[in-house]
Amino acid sequence: MVEPAPVARAARPAAERASGATARTPVRSAWRSALVGSALGLAAVAAGPFLLDTYTTNILIRALFLAALVVGVDILWGYAGVLTFGQSAFFGVGAYACALVFTHYGFGPGWAVGALALGVLGAAGVAALVGWLAFYHGASPLYASIITLALPIVLVQAIFAGGRFTGSSSGLSAFPTYYWSVGTWFTIAGVYLVAVTAAAWLFVRSDFGRLLVAIRENEERCAYLGVPVSGVKIALMAASGAVGAGAGFGYAAFTNVVAPELGGFLLGTELLIWTALGGRGTLIGPVLGTLGIDVTASYLTGALPFLWSLLIGIAFVAVIVLLPQGVAPVVASGARRLLGRGPAAPSPLALAPAPARAETREGVAAPLKVENLSRRYGSLKVLDGVSFEAQAGAILSIVGPNGAGKTTLMRCLSDGGERTGGRVHVNGVEIGRGAPQTVAALGVGRSFQNTNLFDTLTVGECLTLARYKRDGARKFARRLALDLPQPALDILSATGLSDRLGLETRHLSHGMKRGLELAMVLATEPDVLLLDEPTAGLTKAERTAIGGVLVDLARAHGLCTLLIEHDLDFVREISDRVVVLHQGELLMEGTVEEVVASDLVKAVYAGERAETAP
Numbered sequence: 155m156v157e158p159a160p161v162a163r164a165a166r167p168a169a170e171r172a173s174g175a176t177a178r179t180p181v182r183s184a185w186r187s188a189l190v191g192s193a194l195g196l197a198a199v200a201a202g203p204f205l206l207d208t209y210t211t212n213i214l215i216r217a218l219f220l221a222a223l224v225v226g227v228d229i230l231w232g233y234a235g236v237l238t239f240g241q242s243a244f245f246g247v248g249a250y251a252c253a254l255v256f257t258h259y260g261f262g263p264g265w266a267v268g269a270l271a272l273g274v275l276g277a278a279g280v281a282a283l284v285g286w287l288a289f290y291h292g293a294s295p296l297y298a299s300i301i302t303l304a305l306p307i308v309l310v311q312a313i314f315a316g317g318r319f320t321g322s323s324s325g326l327s328a329f330p331t332y333y334w335s336v337g338t339w340f341t342i343a344g345v346y347l348v349a350v351t352a353a354a355w356l357f358v359r360s361d362f363g364r365l366l367v368a369i370r371e372n373e374e375r376c377a378y379l380g381v382p383v384s385g386v387k388i389a390l391m392a393a394s395g396a397v398g399a400g401a402g403f404g405y406a407a408f409t410n411v412v413a414p415e416l417g418g419f420l421l422g423t424e425l426l427i428w429t430a431l432g433g434r435g436t437l438i439g440p441v442l443g444t445l446g447i448d449v450t451a452s453y454l455t456g457a458l459p460f461l462w463s464l465l466i467g468i469a470f471v472a473v474i475v476l477l478p479q480g481v482a483p484v485v486a487s488g489a490r491r492l493l494g495r496g497p498a499a500p501s502p503l504a505l506a507p508a509p510a511r512a513e514t515r516e517g518v519a520a521p522l523k524v525e526n527l528s529r530r531y532g533s534l535k536v537l538d539g540v541s542f543e544a545q546a547g548a549i550l551s552i553v554g555p556n557g558a559g560k561t562t563l564m565r566c567l568s569d570g571g572e573r574t575g576g577r578v579h580v581n582g583v584e585i586g587r588g589a590p591q592t593v594a595a596l597g598v599g600r601s602f603q604n605t606n607l608f609d610t611l612t613v614g615e616c617l618t619l620a621r622y623k624r625d626g627a628r629k630f631a632r633r634l635a636l637d638l639p640q641p642a643l644d645i646l647s648a649t650g651l652s653d654r655l656g657l658e659t660r661h662l663s664h665g666m667k668r669g670l671e672l673a674m675v676l677a678t679e680p681d682v683l684l685l686d687e688p689t690a691g692l693t694k695a696e697r698t699a700i701g702g703v704l705v706d707l708a709r710a711h712g713l714c715t716l717l718i719e720h721d722l723d724f725v726r727e728i729s730d731r732v733v734v735l736h737q738g739e740l741l742m743e744g745t746v747e748e749v750v751a752s753d754l755v756k757a758v759y760a761g762e763r764a765e766t767a768p
């Protein structure tokens with residue numbers, strides 16, 4: 155892969171200079187709402203002990219720690235789409251770190267800091283390991299959820315097996331701790347919750363937060379844009395595990411009692427129910443939902459133990475059926491309507507040309523080499539012994555009847571795990587069994603046959619996401635300025651997208667979606683461009699505009715382009731060479747004229763079997 159020049163990396167982005175904005179400028183409204191929310195939260199925390207009786211304050215302390223725990227569930231499930239049953243285990247790890255250290259080793263400020271560090275780092279380590287098992291090998295979401303389901307079960311069994319050391323099923327109690335007043339513990343728990351929620355609020359509104367939503371909506375597309383999806387999920391799990399362990403530690407130090415249930419499966423499931431009822435993907439909904447439900451439960455479970463569980467069950471089913479997004483979005487839209495306000499406007503984004511890459515592609519004559527490629531599904535041979543080279547600065551079209559294996563070929567070129575035989579070299583490097591993001595890092599950009607993008611992301615957010623490989627993603631701020639390579643800017647203006655950067659992609663026309671798809675791939679600055687029917691469903695004018703950009707990309711920018719197309723006139727207009735696939739085999743490779751004149755190709759397109767053609 156051709157790395158951008160160090161100078162280009164160090165330079166202040168052109169769009170930033172043009173807009174006068176600093177790339178680190180946060181989204182002001184997110185910071186404003188985080189500050190206002192934190193101030194309100196802290197005021198409530200300060201007033202709580204004066205307004206509430208001791209019993210309610212005691213109950214609320216537990217609810218505040220659990221609400222901090224639920225923030226991690228909401229980020230994982232509500233934003234990144236990872237349904238996790240295991241968050242309670244991290245609460246348990248933090249709680250038991252406190253109880254075990256204070257019971258068996260010692261008590262004091264040093265021991266307290268050590269126990270907290272043990273709990274937080276231990277939980278982060280366990281979470282990373284579980285995340286690795288769940289996500290690293292590209293497992294299905296169901297498999298990932300089952301692994302998180304096993305975690306609390308394993309933890310509880312380990313506590314049972316710990317005998318006197320862990321207190322087995324009775325847990326540990328009466329260990330030395332800080333016997334501060336209920337008001338002090340209320341302040342500690344409240345400040346922890348406010349800090350965690352405010353940080354999470356800024357995080358989910360940052361570029362990284364939008365990346366999480368993109369992963370939830372279209373994980374495959376993210377991987378092909380070079381986003382290390384598994385790594386992001388593992389890091390997210392580790393961070394939410396650490397936050398959950400901090401809450402567990404605080405809870406154990408406050409109550410002076412720990413029991414296996416603190417890390418159990420039941421609490422893990424309750425966290426999901428509270429998140430769903432409050433409104434997943436809203437943060438505030440799950441936090442308020444947890445506070446409300448846990449406090450109400452404490453009052454009602456004693457008097458009406460069975461009725462309470464029944465009520466929660468009915469409420470859960472009703473919300474899932476009637477308000478699948480939970481209560482918070484309904485309340486928020488009602489409040490907006492009352493105040494006469496629309497949804498928050500997306501951040502403005504200024505586009506400018508990215509500095510040209512210092513290294514040119516001229517040194518690599520054939521950035522893509524395919525040797526003896528094959529793909530089987532069981533006994534079905536979809537590709538067999540396909541070999542060819544694609545040159546820099548040229549457009550190679552892949553044609554063939556339906557079912558010839560063209561899309562399968564694209565998949566094998568962009569994902570090392572797809573092929574069953576043969577080798578693929580990108581810029582002289584064998585892709586091996588590399589995942590799509592690894593192949594993307596070698597310089598391959600792929601666009602897809604369907605126009606399924608990221609529905610709730612705006613055009614600007616999609617483009618920012620596409621620059622992840624080059625520019626990374628800011629974790630507590632939003633970009634206000636984005637540098638894109640000139641060809642991507644050309645596509646955006648040719649399809650009218652440059653005026654619609656704030657529009658969500660689901661509102662775009664088909665032609666605009668295809669234009670955005672292409673612009674996103676070009677934004678990654680690939681050396682090898684794989685396009686699967688980029689002009690399908692487009693008007694003649696849109697086809698001509700995109701064709702012009704593709705030719706310019708090859709001639710002026712030296713890009714190596716592979717194109718699957720059914721429109722043979724379009725192929726004829728823009729291609730330098732053509733590969734004809736038929737029944738998974740390479741039937742012919744040549745110039746456009748040679749292929750058009752071939753009787754063999756005519757016979758195949760006329761429906762005759764290749765073997766019987768003249």
Ligand SMILES: Nc1ncnc2c1ncn2[C@@H]1O[C@H](COP(=O)(O)OP(=O)(O)OP(=O)(O)O)[C@@H](O)[C@H]1O
Pocket residue numbers: 531534536554555556557558559560561562563
């Ligand atoms: N996951 C799969 N399992 C089994 N067979 C598959 C799978 N994916 C593709 N195939 C088969 O592989 C063959 C080639 O499919 P492919 O989509 O690559 O063809 P294509 O040339 O792109 O067709 P089209 O022009 O219609 O898009 C087809 O017969 C298809 O049924």
